Amino acid sequence: MWKVFGPRTDAAIELSLAGNSRAFVLDATGCTIGVKDVSLGVHPGETFVVMGLSGSGKSTLVRCIARLTELTRGQILLDGLDLTAMDERALREVRRKKLSMVFQHFGLFPHRKVIDNAAYGLEVQGVNKTLRHQRAMEVLEVVGLEGYENHYPQQLSGGMQQRVGLARALTVDPEVLFFDEPFSALDPLIRRDMQDELIRLQRAMQRTIVFITHDFAEAIKLGDRIAIMKDGEFDQVGTAAELISAPATEYVKEFTKDIPKVKVLTASAVMRRGGDVDGSRCVSFDDSVETLLPLLLEDPQPLTVLDAGHKPIGSIDRAVVSELLRSDR
Amino acid sequence: MTTATAPTNVVPTREWVRTWAPYLVLVGGVIVLQWSFGSGGVFPARGDSVLESPIDDAGAWLRSNRLSHPVFTSFFTPISSFVSAVISGIGNLLLWLPWFVVVAIAFLIPARVRMWRAGTVAAGALLYTGLIGLWDETMRTLALMSAAVLLAVVIGLPLGMWAALRPRVELAMRPVLDAMQTIPAFVYFLPLFMVFGIGNVPAAVATVIYSLPPVVRLTTLGIKRVSPQAVEASKMYGATTPQTLFKVQLPMAVPTIITGLSQTIMMALGIVVLATLVGAEGLGSPVLQSLNQRRTGRGIAAGLAIVAVAMVLDRVWRSFAVRDPSQRVTRRAGLLTIAGLLGGVVIGRALGSVEFPTVWDWSLFDPIDDAVVWARDNLRWLTRPFSDFIVVRLYLPARDFLTETLAWPVVVFVAGWGCWRVKGPALATFTVGAMLTIGLIGMWELSIDTLVQVIIATILAVIVAVPLGIWVGRNRRMEAVVGPMLDALQTIPSLVYIIPAVILFTVGVVPGIIATVLYAMVPGVRITALGIREVPEESVEASRTFGATPRQTLLGVRIPLAAPTIMAGVNQVIMLALAMVIISGLVGGGALGFETVRALKRSLFGWGFEVGLALVLIAMILDRFTEAVAQRMQPPSATA
Ligand SMILES: Nc1ncnc2c1ncn2[C@@H]1O[C@H](COP(=O)(O)OP(=O)(O)O)[C@@H](O)[C@H]1O
Ligand SMILES: [Mg+2]
Numbered sequence: 001m002w003k004v005f006g007p008r009t010d011a012a013i014e015l016s017l018a019g020n021s022r023a024f025v026l027d028a029t030g031c032t033i034g035v036k037d038v039s040l041g042v043h044p045g046e047t048f049v050v051m052g053l054s055g056s057g058k059s060t061l062v063r064c065i066a067r068l069t070e071l072t073r074g075q076i077l078l079d080g081l082d083l084t085a086m087d088e089r090a091l092r093e094v095r096r097k098k099l100s101m102v103f104q105h106f107g108l109f110p111h112r113k114v115i116d117n118a119a120y121g122l123e124v125q126g127v128n129k130t131l132r133h134q135r136a137m138e139v140l141e142v143v144g145l146e147g148y149e150n151h152y153p154q155q156l157s158g159g160m161q162q163r164v165g166l167a168r169a170l171t172v173d174p175e176v177l178f179f180d181e182p183f184s185a186l187d188p189l190i191r192r193d194m195q196d197e198l199i200r201l202q203r204a205m206q207r208t209i210v211f212i213t214h215d216f217a218e219a220i221k222l223g224d225r226i227a228i229m230k231d232g233e234f235d236q237v238g239t240a241a242e243l244i245s246a247p248a249t250e251y252v253k254e255f256t257k258d259i260p261k262v263k264v265l266t267a268s269a270v271m272r273r274g275g276d277v278d279g280s281r282c283v284s285f286d287d288s289v290e291t292l293l294p295l296l297l298e299d300p301q302p303l304t305v306l307d308a309g310h311k312p313i314g315s316i317d318r319a320v321v322s323e324l325l326r327s328d329r
Numbered sequence: 330m331t332t333a334t335a336p337t338n339v340v341p342t343r344e345w346v347r348t349w350a351p352y353l354v355l356v357g358g359v360i361v362l363q364w365s366f367g368s369g370g371v372f373p374a375r376g377d378s379v380l381e382s383p384i385d386d387a388g389a390w391l392r393s394n395r396l397s398h399p400v401f402t403s404f405f406t407p408i409s410s411f412v413s414a415v416i417s418g419i420g421n422l423l424l425w426l427p428w429f430v431v432v433a434i435a436f437l438i439p440a441r442v443r444m445w446r447a448g449t450v451a452a453g454a455l456l457y458t459g460l461i462g463l464w465d466e467t468m469r470t471l472a473l474m475s476a477a478v479l480l481a482v483v484i485g486l487p488l489g490m491w492a493a494l495r496p497r498v499e500l501a502m503r504p505v506l507d508a509m510q511t512i513p514a515f516v517y518f519l520p521l522f523m524v525f526g527i528g529n530v531p532a533a534v535a536t537v538i539y540s541l542p543p544v545v546r547l548t549t550l551g552i553k554r555v556s557p558q559a560v561e562a563s564k565m566y567g568a569t570t571p572q573t574l575f576k577v578q579l580p581m582a583v584p585t586i587i588t589g590l591s592q593t594i595m596m597a598l599g600i601v602v603l604a605t606l607v608g609a610e611g612l613g614s615p616v617l618q619s620l621n622q623r624r625t626g627r628g629i630a631a632g633l634a635i636v637a638v639a640m641v642l643d644r645v646w647r648s649f650a651v652r653d654p655s656q657r658v659t660r661r662a663g664l665l666t667i668a669g670l671l672g673g674v675v676i677g678r679a680l681g682s683v684e685f686p687t688v689w690d691w692s693l694f695d696p697i698d699d700a701v702v703w704a705r706d707n708l709r710w711l712t713r714p715f716s717d718f719i720v721v722r723l724y725l726p727a728r729d730f731l732t733e734t735l736a737w738p739v740v741v742f743v744a745g746w747g748c749w750r751v752k753g754p755a756l757a758t759f760t761v762g763a764m765l766t767i768g769l770i771g772m773w774e775l776s777i778d779t780l781v782q783v784i785i786a787t788i789l790a791v792i793v794a795v796p797l798g799i800w801v802g803r804n805r806r807m808e809a810v811v812g813p814m815l816d817a818l819q820t821i822p823s824l825v826y827i828i829p830a831v832i833l834f835t836v837g838v839v840p841g842i843i844a845t846v847l848y849a850m851v852p853g854v855r856i857t858a859l860g861i862r863e864v865p866e867e868s869v870e871a872s873r874t875f876g877a878t879p880r881q882t883l884l885g886v887r888i889p890l891a892a893p894t895i896m897a898g899v900n901q902v903i904m905l906a907l908a909m910v911i912i913s914g915l916v917g918g919g920a921l922g923f924e925t926v927r928a929l930k931r932s933l934f935g936w937g938f939e940v941g942l943a944l945v946l947i948a949m950i951l952d953r954f955t956e957a958v959a960q961r962m963q964p965p966s967a968t969a
Binding site: 093108 | 556558559561562563564565566567568569572576577580581583
């Protein structure tokens with residue numbers, strides 16, 4: 001899909017396709033290329049993270065997917081339904097039933113109590129007050145806000161406010177959740193709490209999530225798959241391990257370089273496939289390499305990696321790990 | 330050498346022509362026009378009756394058909410009776426309630442959100458009006474103003490919402506709102522009087538027209554200022570446009586709207602006094618009465634009652650902007666209070682203590698009269714020369730020069746030339762057209778007369794306001810002293826301080842000019858102070874680093890950088906001076922102001938209409954011209 005801001009979108013796309021840079025296109029046509037020919041598919045239940053620096057077009061991308069801005073070219077399909085072709089009314093129905101968004105600056109309603117903020121999605125659907133408050137209370141409890149329902153958002157701290165944002169998104173029981181840098185405005189410690197909270201919630205609810213961030217560590221922590229975005233394009237899409245072990249461009253490498261691989265990579269990402277699987281000492285596929293170090297130090301015999309169904313799928317020995325440790329330095 | 334000078338000489342010559350050509354045109358035009366039309370040429374008022382007769386006919390027709398014609402029976406009369414019913418309904422209710430219940434309500438509305446001080450002020454203000462024996466009039470004025478504010482909100486809110494959602498509507502509305510704010514409110518009196526007849530209704534409608542632009546503007550502004558994320562969030566959860574508007578945008582815009590409106594209330598109170606001219610009830614008539622009897626003290630007493638109404642409305646209204654939930658009283662306390670009030674009503678009515686008990690009356694303020702009379706008798710040495718200076722040295726020479734010495738085409742030409750220089754052909758065309766219209770309908774001499782008075786008052790006001798504003802802008806303590814005085818000058822009806830001016834300087838143009846200066850300088854001081862304060866600290870620091878003295882910094886940096894803002898203040902000063910034209914007319918200033926009053930009193934519809942048109946055109950010319958000057962003063966980077 002494409003998103004071009006400005007008056008001469010066709011000309012801008014032509015120029016861009018001909019291989020010209022964003023700056024050149026802006027100079028020539030007065031148009032900003034927000035999203036340049038991006039294609040992506042997100043699987044049900046997956047957390048898909050889009051990571052990029054400020055101005056790379058992440059917000060534009062997610063706003064296009066949610067149709068908060070209109071695409072210049074392309075299509076958005078949700079369960080086979082074409083969002084781009086929908087009229088206002090149909091789109092409103094989809095938003096009410098299937099979509100939700102959490103915003104960077106929260107976008108809360110300061111004149112409504114926490115509970116009425118949380119219940120907003122149900123309110124516009126016409127759900128009666130008792131029912132929607134009941135549902136909102138359940139969700140507020142889940143995100144750890146019980147007891148605050150009668151406060152107003154501005155009486156809460158930033159982290160709590162974003163919990164309200166989260167509650168508001170969850171109350172409508174959406175299939176797809178969009179997060180546009182939801183934790184960027186928070187202090188580091190609170191940000192970590194919120195990330196853990198989200199992981200906990202996602203484990204329980206298994207929603208489809210599109211998560212925007214400019215923080216690579218956050219991307220690795222939350223994402224099943226990560227897209228690295230630069231100048232409106234995807235440089236690379238893949239799992240954290242794929243990005244780290246095989247960065248496609250210099251740009252991606254720049255990000256991955258500072259990441260301690262033993263901490264991030266899981267056993268399944270570094271193991272030798274097949275290999276020497278004697279099954280004497282087993283580890284799980286999602287154990288981080290760091291946790292394997294003591295085992296290997298204590299005994300040089302290779303470890304066997306088991307998948308979710310406890311079947312052996314590969315092995316890890318000292319050579320693999322020392323290779324990894326060397327590249328970390 | 331000679332070959333080298335030749336080419337360099339060409340450029341300066343062209344430069345020279347470009348710089349001086351406009352002035353040559355000016356001088357040439359003036360000489361030619363003056364010579365061919367000669368001095369003392371009266372403007373040929375060719376269109377004198379073009380407007381006057383048909384409007385007089387229309388007035389006569391209106392008067393005989395007011396009760397029978399369908400336009401009235403099905404449109405104006407219902408509006409009129411509705412508005413009138415609302416006003417007298419509120420008024421009657423306020424007078425039916427025992428006085429102490431009214432005072433208690435004035436206290437409790439702000440107090441319910443814990444604005445204790447505001448509540449005390451509101452209640453105290455009402456008590457004052459009762460103590461000096463103006464309770465009934467105060468309640469009538471309160472009713473008139475509340476109804477007007479209510480109507481302005483009811484009409485203005487939807488318009489503002491519409492404009493916020495549709496940029497094209499906003500664009501179309503802008504010139505209309507501009508015009509409504511430029512035209513002095515009293516100009517509306519006559520047409521409203523023609524349509525609605527005598528009474529509260531034309532006064533209320535004039536107030537509504539006057540307060541509508543700020544309500545519409547602030548509603549639009551407030552809605553547009555709502556965080557776009559909140560609006561987007563609402564959209565994202567599937568809210569329809571009206572749902573977003575009513576559940577998110579409008580509630581979030583309320584504080585902006587309320588704060589702005591309470592400013593408007595203050596300004597609109599000036600209309601209350603004048604509204605007496607079209608037969609409105611309330612505090613206006615005691616003020617006019619004390620003017621006619623030259624009773625300064627009573628004028629002040631009644632004027633303060635008007636200020637009291639402003640304070641009550643302002644405090645009560647502001648309390649609705651408070652939305653901090655933790656400030657609200659509990660439901661139980663609320664119910665108890667309401668029960669208490671009801672009890673008060675029952676007891677008060679049963680005991681017959683409804684009217685405010687007579688304690689004093691406004692003769693309490695009579696000693697002030699003696700002070701003013703003393704000042705008149707003992708300050709002659711000061712007031713006489715001052716008055717002579719203004720009349721003999723400024724007013725008469727300027728007026729006679731413009732109407733008798735110069736031929737009228739010269740005046741029109743020079744005005745057009747000035748507008749061309751400042752803005753361009755569009756403004757010049759407008760100005761020339763407007764001036765010719767004024768002349769053609771036979772308003773030339775009266776308009777020049779008014780213009781001269783307005784300009785003298787403006788110049789004096791600027792002479793006072795700019796230095797004072799600079800001082801206030803640089804000195805916080807000064808601000809604390811001057812601020813409340815400015816507030817007072819703006820809220821006390823100007824008719825009140827014109828009374829001592831009349832006594833000191835006798836009837837004529839001088840008291841009008843003095844009152845105008847006092848009233849009109851307020852925004853001049855405020856905006857100048859603002860401009861001085863807004864000068865970026867960096868520029869000031871930079872100047873200091875170069876070793877500039879404070880004086881050099883002030884003259885070389887602060888004032889030039891604040892100049893565009895100061896010019897905007899001058900624009901405001903002129904607009905307020907125009908609004909005072911009618912007040913001057915009441916105390917012997919003559920010209921268009923007096924004609925307005927005369928037309929209202931004698932129902933001279935056609936004549937009054939021409940007078941009003943001339944005033945509107947003058948206001949528009951002055952407004953656009955000063956605005957253009959202010960724009961030119963902006964540094965180039967800001968205009969680009
Ligand atoms: N409404 C708009 N009009 C014009 N340009 C825009 C608009 N919104 C975003 N852009 C431009 O698109 C580019 C991408 O912006 P954005 O998606 O907000 O980046 P990110 O969220 O990654 O920081 C930026 O260069 C920005 O200036
Ligand atoms: Mg962004």
